[in-house]
Amino acid sequence: MMRTRPLKVALLGCGVVGSEVARIMTTHADDLAARIGAPVELAGVAVRRTGKAREGNDPALVTTDATALVKRGDIDVVVEVIGGIEPARTLITTAFEHGASVVSANKALLAQDGAALHAAAEAHGKDLYYEAAVAGAIPLIRPLRESLAGDKVNRVLGIVNGTTNFILDKMDSTGAGYQEALDEATALGYAEADPTADVEGFDAAAKAAILAGIAFHTRVRLDDVYREGMTEVTAADFRSAKEMGCTIKLLAICERSKDGTSVTARVHPAMIPLSHPLASVRGAYNAVFVESDAAGQLMFYGPGAGGSPTASAVLGDLVAVCRNRLSGATGPGESAYADLTVSPMGDVVTRYHISLDVADKPGVLAQVATVFAEHGVSIDTVRQQGKDGEASLVVVTHRASDAALSGTVEALRKLDTVRGVASIMRVEGE
Amino acid sequence: MMRTRPLKVALLGCGVVGSEVARIMTTHADDLAARIGAPVELAGVAVRRTGKAREGNDPALVTTDATALVKRGDIDVVVEVIGGIEPARTLITTAFEHGASVVSANKALLAQDGAALHAAAEAHGKDLYYEAAVAGAIPLIRPLRESLAGDKVNRVLGIVNGTTNFILDKMDSTGAGYQEALDEATALGYAEADPTADVEGFDAAAKAAILAGIAFHTRVRLDDVYREGMTEVTAADFRSAKEMGCTIKLLAICERSKDGTSVTARVHPAMIPLSHPLASVRGAYNAVFVESDAAGQLMFYGPGAGGSPTASAVLGDLVAVCRNRLSGATGPGESAYADLTVSPMGDVVTRYHISLDVADKPGVLAQVATVFAEHGVSIDTVRQQGKDGEASLVVVTHRASDAALSGTVEALRKLDTVRGVASIMRVEGE
Numbered sequence A, B: 001m002m003r004t005r006p007l008k009v010a011l012l013g014c015g016v017v018g019s020e021v022a023r024i025m026t027t028h029a030d031d032l033a034a035r036i037g038a039p040v041e042l043a044g045v046a047v048r049r050t051g052k053a054r055e056g057n058d059p060a061l062v063t064t065d066a067t068a069l070v071k072r073g074d075i076d077v078v079v080e081v082i083g084g085i086e087p088a089r090t091l092i093t094t095a096f097e098h099g100a101s102v103v104s105a106n107k108a109l110l111a112q113d114g115a116a117l118h119a120a121a122e123a124h125g126k127d128l129y130y131e132a133a134v135a136g137a138i139p140l141i142r143p144l145r146e147s148l149a150g151d152k153v154n155r156v157l158g159i160v161n162g163t164t165n166f167i168l169d170k171m172d173s174t175g176a177g178y179q180e181a182l183d184e185a186t187a188l189g190y191a192e193a194d195p196t197a198d199v200e201g202f203d204a205a206a207k208a209a210i211l212a213g214i215a216f217h218t219r220v221r222l223d224d225v226y227r228e229g230m231t232e233v234t235a236a237d238f239r240s241a242k243e244m245g246c247t248i249k250l251l252a253i254c255e256r257s258k259d260g261t262s263v264t265a266r267v268h269p270a271m272i273p274l275s276h277p278l279a280s281v282r283g284a285y286n287a288v289f290v291e292s293d294a295a296g297q298l299m300f301y302g303p304g305a306g307g308s309p310t311a312s313a314v315l316g317d318l319v320a321v322c323r324n325r326l327s328g329a330t331g332p333g334e335s336a337y338a339d340l341t342v343s344p345m346g347d348v349v350t351r352y353h354i355s356l357d358v359a360d361k362p363g364v365l366a367q368v369a370t371v372f373a374e375h376g377v378s379i380d381t382v383r384q385q386g387k388d389g390e391a392s393l394v395v396v397t398h399r400a401s402d403a404a405l406s407g408t409v410e411a412l413r414k415l416d417t418v419r420g421v422a423s424i425m426r427v428e429g430e
Helices: A016-027 A029-036 A050-056 A066-070 A088-097 A107-123 A141-147 A162-174 A178-187 A202-216 A235-243 A307-327 A364-374 A402-413 B016-027 B029-036 B066-070 B088-097 B107-123 B141-147 B162-174 B178-187 B202-216 B235-243 B307-327 B364-374 B402-414
Strands: A007-012 A040-046 A077-080 A101-104 A153-159 A246-256 A262-273 A285-292 A296-303 A349-359 A379-387 A390-397 A418-427 B007-012 B040-046 B077-080 B101-104 B153-159 B246-256 B262-273 B285-292 B296-303 B349-359 B379-387 B390-397 B418-427
Touching: A007 A016, A007 A066, A007 A088, A007 A307, A016 A029, A016 A040, A016 A050, A016 A307, A029 A040, A029 A307, A040 A066, A066 A088, A077 A088, A077 A307, A088 A101, A088 A107, A101 A107, A101 A307, A107 A202, A141 A202, A141 B141, A141 B307, A153 A202, A162 A178, A162 A235, A162 A246, A162 A285, A202 A246, A202 A262, A235 A246, A235 A262, A235 A349, A235 A418, A307 B141, A349 A364, A349 A402, A364 A379, A364 A390, A364 A402, A390 A418, A402 A418, B007 B016, B007 B066, B007 B088, B007 B307, B016 B029, B016 B040, B016 B307, B029 B040, B029 B307, B040 B066, B066 B088, B077 B088, B077 B307, B088 B101, B088 B107, B101 B107, B101 B307, B107 B202, B141 B202, B153 B202, B162 B178, B162 B235, B162 B246, B162 B285, B202 B246, B202 B262, B235 B246, B235 B349, B235 B418, B349 B364, B349 B402, B364 B379, B364 B390, B364 B402, B390 B418, B402 B418
Parallel strands: A007 A040, A007 A077, A077 A101, A262 A418, B007 B040, B007 B077, B077 B101, B262 B418
Antiparallel strands: A153 A246, A153 A285, A246 A262, A285 A296, A296 B296, A349 A390, A349 A418, A379 A390, B153 B246, B153 B285, B246 B262, B285 B296, B349 B390, B349 B418, B379 B390
């Protein structure tokens, strides 16, 4: 069974993930060969600067000329773990043009240019695999794309960013504010010096776009994903959540509409009941909940980032792509045949928890309730708390569209008796 | 892209799972065709008696002659959801001989004859897929076999039987005894009239054999799996577990030894800490925890049985097998190259919780402690409770081999001061 000519792998990028990929390819060479049916050989490692990459690798393999490496013509698989849009995008398309298949961990690029990259792969009859782009080591792309290929996915609800889950978990367990929890995350290496991509939800939005595309067999672009960060979540929000038997998580939510003709994708902080499996996802872990017609509710849990976990996902793809090459086949490509409408955030229907600062006088509740009623937003519960002439009103609604809720809030802000809207938080997972 | 000649599917068995497979093949025909790249057509449904199967299916498709159906020669994929060893085994090998690939949900058969069936599939260049055989809709075979193909799995720890989890969860939450909880499970349809296969761990043992084989790339036969049922778990055991901050689950545990050269597989009730993700798996749900070198800890959770969830897994495999046929390739076959030693239960190392009924007089603890020491089993904690001249002694050990523990218990039984060994339970997941 075993072929002796090795499959040649070009590794683009040799940082935290790339160096782990290179290390495991060496230490697990025999296992990889047995599982693929042929040996795999690291044919080159492209880096920006050669200094550090030479440490663990054969110096003769290390190059700063990534383009020349992917153009060599004898490369079977290009593993792209550079990240970012360019030069990764050009290198991947060049790889296809020169006969290689590609394994990528690049969520930003896949979310932005997935359709074009899939088209390039298909045009050249090559594979494009990217399990590592979403939720690190957690098998998610393959289960959605293959295990559930005979089912109809209605909802994907996930914690797909470890940094923000670490911060929110810390706020939940210690009562700390956002800044304090962020500082701890930074000190421990869970947050980058510039945490914008994580805390503003850009990273999660890229993953939501990828997941929605695969789950619904429909192209979902990054611009289609509604995005709200978690920098404004306060310790008071966590106290409110606790009163409701909830906690707060930054969620990526991809949903099919009830009539099945449209989908939505969004990222924002939300309250979820403590009884929901996602509520107990601690620290920097990720977890994704999938709901489908036949399978029901599934959950996938694990480390969402880190060199080794991401390398595990990359190598799983590498084995699959190598096996495909040996058998002359390709794996499932982009599946966008369903071509459903991607609806805007206004169409999203969910429940809301709204905190209002109001004047502490008779008739305020009636006024507020009237505004909700006028916008067709039905109230589930109201709680009033008065102190020193000021009062707060906490309203939890039944399910309503985001558009109706926005209209309600706008009208509430115009009421003389409403001093301010302290917070608006969606309630999910019920 | 779309081929017009349909792929022909023969369905063997039309019970709870089979009828769902047939239903979804009809209602989701367009989606399946788009995902496969060709339409799939139900070419025949083999049943034992034609009466009921005719209800949902075209009567012309229904036959009681399964052998003739798989021998037709124009069948692309045989879906076997009959269960049991025969006639399923002969029908599957006949299918390979007549050019079909096979999707099966048959855990008993795969656990017993997996190697022979894989060999038959390979000899004929056909696929044998069986995601539905373990943990219903939960993607598990594919993640272990493909997503983690570049990683080294060290441990699989799972709740793979919904009936027993329902019973144990009921005992935990209500304080009920085994029989009372079983009666409720039977009344609600979670347990069969004869619950032996579930409560004695036979079902879980078959799944453990399959999981261990895939996780460790080594043949693990059903006989290699140590099996202990959960019929002797008592309400008192749950009280003891609670005192330790634990609950009790029937676990399937597949482990690689520390030196990497051998593996073990076993099924038995065990205490696990409430903080372990498996502790919160409720009702008839299944969940499997996987630990690997690079990915770290992953968990897969979902409905482990039922017509629709199992059908979801079957159809995911059907799509994959059909795609493979169209591209002239086959998916990953059996991977048993590692050929590790499968060690007996005596070699398993874990912790133990032992309840002894002892005479309430001085020196008993010293006697008991001496027996543990003589057998090299180190004690972590001891708790003594005296009442009316009788006393109970609860010993929790450090990690020790099953052989050492068995020797200890045998010696304890011979002590005059030990009236009886009330329970021995392993402690896992720490």
